[in-house]
Amino acid sequence: MPGRTPGRSLRIPLVCFLVLLPLNIPWSQISVTWLGVVHFLACLSPQLGSVVYHLFMNLEGGEPVYHTLLKLDVCGICMINTLGALPIVYITLFCYPWVRTVSLLIYILLSTHAVYCAVTARSSVRRLRSFAWQALFRFSFFLLRWVGVGCGSPTSLRHFLMMDALAVLGGVINITRIPERFRPGLFDYWCNSHQIMHVLVVGSILYLHWGVLDDLLWINSYDCPSN
Template sequence: LSIPWAEVDEWWIGVVHYLACLSPTVFSVFYHLFMKYEGGASIYDTLLCFDMFGVCLVNTLGALPIIHITLLCYPSSRRVAMLSNVHRLQSFAWQVMFRFILLILRLTGAGRGSPASLRLYLTMDTLALLGGLVNIFRLPERVSPGRFDYWFNSHQIMHIMVILSIMYLHWGMLEDLTWLKGYHCPGE
């Protein structure tokens, strides 16, 4: 994951983006490394909270640069949307709806951002959704019990899809950062 720092005027976007990309990986590795530790339910629950914290961070921090760029020419709407991130942590349904609104803004031309990044963000969300659904429905273990206990089970597939999703988030952000360097809102 690299960012052309010399091309970026707003460095905070790059920092937040890096934190979003790395947080689920770091926290998930920590959880998986110690999940077999025999310390009882309280230790396991704490470790699971680390894993979920990484998921919350990627959803929240990953959205901040996208919100900033999509609502670039609407500073008051941008402030309200960014402040609502605390509330968005409380419900994934709200996150999906909020991302859909940002998508509609970009599709209709009311929102800003690189036209090339939209396809990458759609792929990102699709991969994340499919990874979650595979994990929830326990595919392929449900179809062939016992055959996928160690390799290519739903949990592993979900992690692969999440990593791919994060890569698409990164590529979309690179497109937006390049676009942002040369864009000025009308009337500026």
């Protein structure tokens, strides 16, 4: 059955993120500590949710148990969408404290609605669609950086764009069931769409980490214009 094998392989990135990520964050050089903490939790949450989901999904508890585990998995995705974007919003509006606070509150409220829509969605398509507004909100901040209105490291924007591109690609591949839809049975254990999606998600998290790390180090040497 496709999906059983990823439970084993997902433990490796979970352990790596749990142990190595805190060591890779230069805590002594970060001026806003809570951004580093939020970023660590964001990177860890989807791996933790997926491992729990795949580890217990074969329990003989029937449909209610399965849907509970699926909601835990979805919550992990929701957390990286929510917590992962907070440093991006904060640093983009670094020189506009009042606007920054309002934007963070709006994004948290928007994410709360997205979480509800995602955990109550009855199909994979609707579940993916639940994150659309979050993605558009983040993309608006990418545009602010691109036009020079928002702040941020010169190298972080390309990391964030690659992050979202890999995440969207993984979601589309998982929904369309490529490549197993063309050769049923051939990809039951290896190289099925679900496994490909998980590999792309890990890559997406790495790009998020590299981008946020660039930003967190960049704000230490950046002075906002006096006017």
